[in-house]
Amino acid sequence: MxxxxxxxxxxxxxxxxxxxxxxxxxxxxxxxxxxxxxxxxxxxxxxxxxxxxxxxxxxxxxxxxxxxxxxxxxxxxxxxxxxxxxxxxxxxxxxxxxxxxxxxxxxxxxxxxxxxxxxxxxxxxxxxxxxxxxxxxxxxxxxxxxxxxxxxxxxxxxxxxxxxxxxxxxxxPALFCALLLEIRKIVPFRVLVAAGIATLLGLALLPAYGAIIAGMLAGALFSARRS
Known part of the structure; x- marks a missing residue:
């Protein structure tokens, strides 16, 4: 070990x-x-x-x-x-x-x-x-x-x-904000924006866990299109 x-x-x-x-x-x-x-x-x-x-x-x-x-x-x-x-x-x-x-x-x-x-x-x-x-x-x-x-x-x-x-x-919430700043160093800003927008829109239509999944899918799709 x-x-x-x-x-x-x-x-x-x-x-x-x-x-x-x-x-x-x-x-x-x-x-x-x-x-x-x-x-x-x-x-x-x-x-x-x-x-x-x-x-x-x-x-x-x-x-x-x-x-x-x-x-x-x-x-x-x-x-x-x-x-x-x-x-x-x-x-x-x-x-x-x-x-x-x-x-x-x-x-x-x-x-x-x-x-x-x-x-x-x-x-x-x-x-x-x-x-x-x-x-x-x-x-x-x-x-x-x-x-x-x-x-x-x-x-x-x-x-x-x-x-x-x-x-x-x-x-x-403060811990999540700190972790987001850490992830920002390795994830393109545009991907974070896409995931954030999708999550916010999802919150208006879905339960919180559904909005999180929608944000993750949006971020993944946006990243794949730009890569």
Whole structure:
């Protein structure tokens, strides 16, 4: 194992963790509030690990949604990973791959994807898998840790600090803005504009997850036409 590359991946995950922990605390608090036990809440983050999808899952459970509708909506929301996986694999390369593809896919999230696309090219080919594994583990651990804190202690903290409760909603959007600036270095501006316009138009006609997919398709098509 390339330990230095793995440790560097952990270090590079800190920027993701800064955004994940507050949001995961909010998830832990929300899940317990609708009746899930702390243990069930933590297992949800450990086994599903799907960010916004987990909040929707909690909402559907709270409103008595059927199992079929819950599974269907969560799957639709995460269709974007069909695009993420091949892009990351292309950056990792084939020659030096040692880790199972399933392991490499397990921790793929929006923020991990954006960071990996921006920084994988800076790693030596033989070190990329281990750097990526460290990045994933750091992000995953922070999400689970935040959920634990929210499930067991979140209510007490937020009730004592109204400022903190309002700040939690700002952290993840700020992280996305920072990641967008990172991606801007390697993606043509015109492609980002095409994806952004398609996403905004999609929001007027589709659920949020549908708008995201529309934006990704528009960006991919526009990039392919210009290349």
């Amino acid at each position: 390339n330990l230095p590359a793995f440790v560097q991946g952990l270090r590079d995950s800190v920027s993701i963790a800064v955004g994940y922990i507050p949001v995961a605390i909010s998830f832990g608090l929300a899940a317990v509030h609708v009746g899930l036990s702390p243990i069930t809440t933590i297992l949800t983050s450990m086994l599903i690990y799907a960010g916004a999808s987990q909040f929707i899952l909690v909402g559907l459970i709270a409103t008595g949604g059927s199992l079929a509708s819950i599974v269907g909506i969560i799957l639709l929301m995460n269709l974007r990973h069909i695009f993420y996986g091949p892009a990351v694999l292309a950056k990792l390369g084939e020659a030096s791959r040692r880790l199972p593809v399933g392991l490499l896919a397990a921790g793929l999230t929006d923020e991990v994807f954006a960071t990996a696309i921006g920084k994988l090219g800076q790693q030596a080919p033989a070190a990329r898998e281990y750097w990526y594994a460290g990045l994933q583990l750091g992000a995953y651990s922070s999400w689970v840790l935040g959920t634990v804190v929210g499930a067991y202690f979140g209510h007490d903290w937020l009730s004592q600090s109204p400022v903190l409760s309002k700040a939690l909603g700002f952290v993840l």
